[in-house]
Amino acid sequence: xxxxxxxxTGSSAGPVASVTAEDAAVxxxxxxxxxxxxxxxxxxxxxxxxxxxxxxxxxxFAPPQVxxxxxxxxxxxxxxxxxxxxxxxxxxxxxxxxxxxxxxxxVAGEDPFSGVDVTRTPRGLAALAEAAxxxxxxxxxxxxxxxxxxxxxxxxxxxGSTDRQPLVHLRRNGLxx
Numbered sequence: 260x261x262x263x264x265x266x267x268t269g270s271s272a273g274p275v276a277s278v279t280a281e282d283a284a285v286x287x288x289x290x291x292x293x294x295x296x297x298x299x300x301x302x303x304x305x306x307x308x309x310x311x312x313x314x315x316x317x318x319x320f321a322p323p324q325v326x327x328x329x330x331x332x333x334x335x336x337x338x339x340x341x342x343x344x345x346x347x348x349x350x351x352x353x354x355x356x357x358x359x360x361x362x363x364x365x366v367a368g369e370d371p372f373s374g375v376d377v378t379r380t381p382r383g384l385a386a387l388a389e390a391a392x393x394x395x396x397x398x399x400x401x402x403x404x405x406x407x408x409x410x411x412x413x414x415x416x417x418x419g420s421t422d423r424q425p426l427v428h429l430r431r432n433g434l435x436x
Contacts, residue, residue: 289433392419
């Protein structure tokens with residue numbers, strides 16, 4: 260992955276602690292921006308790893324690219340900074356129960372994929388078998404974005420089904436998860 264631009268603040272500030280009336284309006288408006296829910300997977304040695312993401316977006320046609328917003332504290336960011344590939348799994352409504360499972364880092368020794376039907380991408384990464392789609396990606400650049408880092412990743416392989424509708428997510432408060 261290319262180095263981050265000079266304006267990368269590296270800030271790890273958390274959600275807004277106190278909300279003014281103006282902040283409340285901003286929070287409500289930001290919460291109305293629809294997003295998908297995604298499980299991003301990668302490998303750490305021989306172990307499959309995963310993280311829930313809600314800020315993933317297509318970022319280019321040629322080559323096909325996506326952006327993934329990652330909090331600086333997440334292990335995924337370190338893997339992407341090393342140039343490791345990842346898979347963006349687009350969740351379906353029927354996969355809503357996976358949100359809780361992948362929303363927090365896995366407990367040491369716990370297999371977050373236990374009981375989940377997984378297939379393998381061309382490079383052997385975990386892809387959720389029932390996902391609406393999956394995209395195998397390689398990180399190409401990053402930029403600071405306040406309390407998250409935006410990673411641009413090139414899509415190298417993908418699979419999807421028009422029969423499975425993606426899960427769309429709205430937040431009550433756009434200033435926190």
